[in-house]
Amino acid sequence: MTLTFHKTDIQRIFDHCAAGLPNESCGMLAGRDGAVEKVYCMKNAKPGPDYYEMDPEEQFRVMKDIRDAGLQMIGLFHSHPTGQAYPSSVDVAQAYWPGTQLPNYPDAVYVIVSLMDRSRPVVRGFSIEEGKVTEVALHVL
Amino acid sequence: MAIKVRIPTPLQKLSNGKAEVECSAQNIKELVDALERDYPGMKERLSEGGKIRRFINIYINEEDIRFMNKEDTLLKDGDTISIVPAIAGGSCQV
Numbered sequence: 001m002t003l004t005f006h007k008t009d010i011q012r013i014f015d016h017c018a019a020g021l022p023n024e025s026c027g028m029l030a031g032r033d034g035a036v037e038k039v040y041c042m043k044n045a046k047p048g049p050d051y052y053e054m055d056p057e058e059q060f061r062v063m064k065d066i067r068d069a070g071l072q073m074i075g076l077f078h079s080h081p082t083g084q085a086y087p088s089s090v091d092v093a094q095a096y097w098p099g100t101q102l103p104n105y106p107d108a109v110y111v112i113v114s115l116m117d118r119s120r121p122v123v124r125g126f127s128i129e130e131g132k133v134t135e136v137a138l139h140v141l
Numbered sequence: 142m143a144i145k146v147r148i149p150t151p152l153q154k155l156s157n158g159k160a161e162v163e164c165s166a167q168n169i170k171e172l173v174d175a176l177e178r179d180y181p182g183m184k185e186r187l188s189e190g191g192k193i194r195r196f197i198n199i200y201i202n203e204e205d206i207r208f209m210n211k212e213d214t215l216l217k218d219g220d221t222i223s224i225v226p227a228i229a230g231g232s233c234q235v
Contacts, residue, residue, distance in 0.1 A: 024231050051231035056198040056205050059228055064203070076228055083232035091230035097186065098194050102151035104226035 003075055003109045003125050004035045004139045014121050016041035017079035017113045023047040026054055029075030029111065030066040037071060051090070052078050075125070077111035085114035085124040087133050095128040103129050109136045144172060145221045152224070155180045169199065170212045172222065187224065188212075196227040 017025045026044055031037040040062045045055035066073050080088070087095075087110060097104055106129060114122040125136040142165050148156045156162055157180070164179060166172035170191070177184035186194075192212060193199055199206045200223045206214045216222075 026228070028228075046229075048231065051229075053227065053229035056207070056225075056227065059198070060200055060203060060205070060223070060225060063225070078230060080232040088230070088232045090232075094196065094228075094230040097149075097151040097226060098196055100151065100186070102154075104149070104151055105228075106150060110230075 001109070001127060002034050002137045002139055003029070003111070004141060006036070006141050009036055009039045010123065010140055012039050012041065013077055013111075013113060013123070017115060017121065018118065020044060020047070020079065021115065021118070022049045022081055024049065024052040024079050024081060026052045026076070026078040028059075028062050028066070028073055029077060029109075030069065030071040031074045032071060034074065036075065038066075038069070040065075049081050050083070073105065073108055075109040075111050076105065077113065079113045079115055081115045083114060083116070085112045085122045087112065087126055087128060092128055092131075092133060101131050111138070142167070142216070142218045144216050144218075146172070146176065147221065147223045149224050149226060151226070152183065152186055155182045155186070166216055168210075168212070168216055169193070169206055169214050172216065173212075196229065198225045198227055199223070200225065 027042045028040040029036045043055045044052040046053040109125045111125045125138045127134045143163050146162050164175040166175045173184050173187050201220050
């Protein structure tokens, strides 16, 4: 499993995450076969420096937009303003249906942007399944 | 009264692999009970103490039930219900 981005898409993600500081930022990645075709920069409905939650109405609208475009939701991104680009225990817990280890979005890569060094953001991708976090290679074209 | 329900991937084991099911209900509470009758285990996945679980979003057509009458929101023939897990997380440690 890999995820391929255009350089401009990665830059859009970095810009959105930087604009959201000091809070976390989030969004969705739509595409096909691991290739990101569209980046949705979204609102953090519960903004905090260590928390994000997508706005349910926007989440629904974006997921519908992705389906209508014939694409799939292949990734979710969010920032860690002062943390590593690695899923936290909250990220892992939220990736599952409440009270289970059933992944909510088994086909999505969880992309995390660390802004610990704001001039040099670090981005990494992970799959979170059945209690296991596995790094997914990100390729930038 | 036929209501279409879109079942998210993590619950499709309970719905025998079906991504969409039909049931009959007057409101969301009844819908959860109807799903439980047809697909045992659904109620516990969807609700806790009679309320829809915190990180589960339920939409009637395109409207979030939180902005309507929550579990008491009335349904009508032909409505489509989407059950969608919320997307949240963050670097906080709990």
